[in-house]
Amino acid sequence: MQELISQADGLGHALEVGAAIGDAKEVGLGSYAVVPQGYDLRSLEKFEASPMRKSGAVTLEDAASFIRYFNLHAIESSQIYGRINPPMFVGVLDDHGGDYPGWKEHLVKYACPFSIEWKEWSSKDKTGMSQEQFAEFIERNLPDIVEPPGADMLEISRSLQAKKKVNFSSGLRLANGQQELTYEEEIQGTSAKGKLQIPETFKIGIQVLEGGAPYAIECRLRYRIKDATLVMWYELVRPHKILEDAVNDVWSTIEQQTTRLIYRGSI
Incomplete structure (x- = not known):
């Protein structure tokens, strides 16, 4: 049973x-x-042989690739969202339409990667360095300096390296825009005074974004004398406006080549 x-x-x-x-x-x-x-x-x-709808997120490395991908997959409801700082563009290819919902699951992103030169100069902005460190930084990045001429900046760099064992006593701003540093140096048991002139400002010419247009950026040269030791640094003049202008240039290009007005915001 x-x-x-x-x-x-x-x-x-x-x-x-x-x-x-x-x-x-x-x-x-x-x-x-x-x-x-x-x-x-x-x-x-x-x-199934293929998915029922497109989905996924793609991250691209330049604006041209972002534009090509967006235009390839865009439908009537596709939209683009952008922000300035930190820069980012996101295309939502299956966004909501005016009278119907979308899945918002097919995305293309472009994060506007910074150039190596911008990262180098912005990372040291307002950072105090010894005169030797400053001289090495200037010599390493000499190709980016457009004013004064590279040869002049190289001479200043090497002068700073040569005078690393002297005692600086004062600084004076000259009428020609240069700054004059006074120092004392021991030479064969004898104390000798000398002067070193450095520019008050200099300019660099670099790309802000990878593949973007180069920008002329003014830098103010600063120094401090403490206990006879020289500390130097530079200050980029209004770097946030330089970045804003570079991203706005990409913004305009994307709007023109996708025929979509970009929403200012993120998703």
Whole structure:
């Protein structure tokens, strides 16, 4: 008798499973089936030849690639969102339409990567350095300096390196825009005074964004004399406006080549 009950239970379970699985059903754009263990509804999309709709996020490295990808996949409701600082553009290719919702799951992003030169100069902005450190920094980045001429800045750099064992006493701003530093140097047991002139400002010409236009950026040269030791640094003049201008240039290019007005914001 027990064996017959067991067989009946097994048959009943098999019938339940068969009824639960049944045939695949069409729901919306996809196929679904009910499976046992709670009778969950499972999508069969992964068994199709291709997905039912586009999705995923792509991050691109330049504005031209962002524009090409957006234009390739854009539909009527596609939108672009952008911000200035930190710079970022996000294209939502399946965004909401005016009278219908979108999935917002197919995205293309462009983070406007900074150039190596911008990262180098902005990272040391307002950072005090010993005269030797400052001289090495200037010599390492000499190709970026456009005013005064590179040869003049190289001479200043080497003068700073040569005078690293002297005692600086004072500084004076000259009428020609130069700054004159007075120092004392021991030469064969004799103390001798000398003067070193450095510019009050200099200019660099660098790209702000990778692949972007170069910008002329003014830098103010600063120094402090403490305990006869010279500390030097530079200050970029209004770097936030330089960055804003560089990103606005990309902003205009994207709007023109995608024919979409960019929303100022993020997603």
